[in-house]
Amino acid sequence: MxxxxxxxxxxxxxxxxxxxxxxxxxxxxxxxxxxxxxxxxxxxxxxxxxxxxxxxxxxxxxxxxxxxxxxxxxxxxxxxxxxxxxxxxxxxxxxxxxxxxxxxxxxxxxxxxxxxxxxxxxxxxxxxxxxxxxxxxxxxxxxxxxxxxxxxxxxxxxxxxxxxxxxxxxxxxxxLGLKNINRYFSFPNIPVRNELRDFCQKHLSNSYIAINFFGAAKHRQFSSKRQQEWLAKLKEAYPDKTILVLTYPKVTQELKSSLPKDQYLMYENTQTIFDTIELIRNAYKVITPDTSIVHIASAFNKPIIAFYMAANSSIPYNKWMPMNADNASIYYYQNNINEIQLETIKLN
Known part of the structure; x- marks a missing residue:
């Protein structure tokens, strides 16, 4: 039916x-x-x-x-x-x-x-x-x-x-007749709130990994179990780095209630994409299933681990790939991102 x-x-x-x-x-x-x-x-x-x-x-x-x-x-x-x-x-x-x-x-x-x-x-x-x-x-x-x-x-x-x-x-x-076009994008005038600037100076002065667990569609969202597995994997791989979990108002409480408090840092007052841009600016590496965050990280030329849905990963759809493809590791899934086994992902 x-x-x-x-x-x-x-x-x-x-x-x-x-x-x-x-x-x-x-x-x-x-x-x-x-x-x-x-x-x-x-x-x-x-x-x-x-x-x-x-x-x-x-x-x-x-x-x-x-x-x-x-x-x-x-x-x-x-x-x-x-x-x-x-x-x-x-x-x-x-x-x-x-x-x-x-x-x-x-x-x-x-x-x-x-x-x-x-x-x-x-x-x-x-x-x-x-x-x-x-x-x-x-x-x-x-x-x-x-x-x-x-x-x-x-x-x-x-x-x-x-x-x-x-x-x-x-x-x-x-x-239209334009020539010598530079295709690389940037953020010319992004506002940064004083509270966020203070948070970054206090907590993110050392090297950190920024990870986002949510994409726009349900099939792009890591389950609570996978989120916890990710934190454990990152702590093991990067014992000396802070793990920053990116958030937005709709999911902040969900993340706080499901993730082990001693394994991550989060700016709980994240309100807009401007906040997220600033949190990514100085990250050592960015991990995300969401393409908007992929492109923010790409604008800063950050190493990226990204996830895309593709029926045939040997012939991917290239429109929305990161611009700094040489600095990105792409993993594909067919129906749901939680199909991907974490042991198959190379962090270094």
Missing amino acids: KKLHKKIKLYLRQFRLFLGRLILDKKPSRKWEQKNLSNCKILFIRHDGKIGDFILSSFVYREIKKQYPNIHIGVVAASETEALFRSDPYIDSIYVVPKRALVPFWQVGRQVAKENYDVIFDLTEALRNRDIVLIRSANSAINIGYNQRHLKLFNFNVAVNNEHITLDYEKALIM
Whole structure:
């Protein structure tokens, strides 16, 4: 019965997409009037709310401003990542989508249209009808997409591939005429609370291992038993290093009640991703099943032990791999991360 329900749901989704494209997909009505990029306005559609995506694409705004300081850069963001985008000094305007639904997307599109953006970037792999409504409503002259050659709405297209996502953004920038692009991302203006700074100076002045037990999906979360096994393994492998357990408000109490108190350190007042970034900054090594933390660690060029779901580990999906792949150990699982046996993991 569940399989039948999924099939029906998939069919209805595909039908809605087909119908939406039939009605909504039109060529841009505006013409590209700029002879160069120096004074144009560029909008990035980044409403996915994913922290890892923000980190990986953050180099784009810096590289545009480096070559064309007068370009105006806008971003359509979700509330989950609004603070991150506001911390970026290279972004001029932010438009927050209050809800992922067709009408709010249309409203934001109309708001953006008043600002007369010349170019829109949306490298989302799977566009929904609300995305098409937003882009059409924004009424730019140039729309750059990923694997959207079949849509009239996009007049520039990055071909489908299995390369790192930063290469897709690089290709899109080259289409506009940018050159010598540095794809490495950074955190130019991350706020650090005084309380956290004091904690780091007091407890993390010596070498430490940062470990995160939770990913966004359930299959990416280590069980309580595995968490305890990890702490024991790390204590044995690194007897002279502090083990810092990364947390966030939803799981802090769960971790405190299940983990042996004498085997780890935790900043219990972790509130935002800004706190996590600062806690990772000086770590000796980072262990995580969560890709946002993978990319934070990668930005600091930290040695990483990461975990990815893959039906065939010999042909992995490379879009979201760490940038410093030479400094990372990747372990794959098929259905649930707890399938992985800790004795198979090399820590050194």
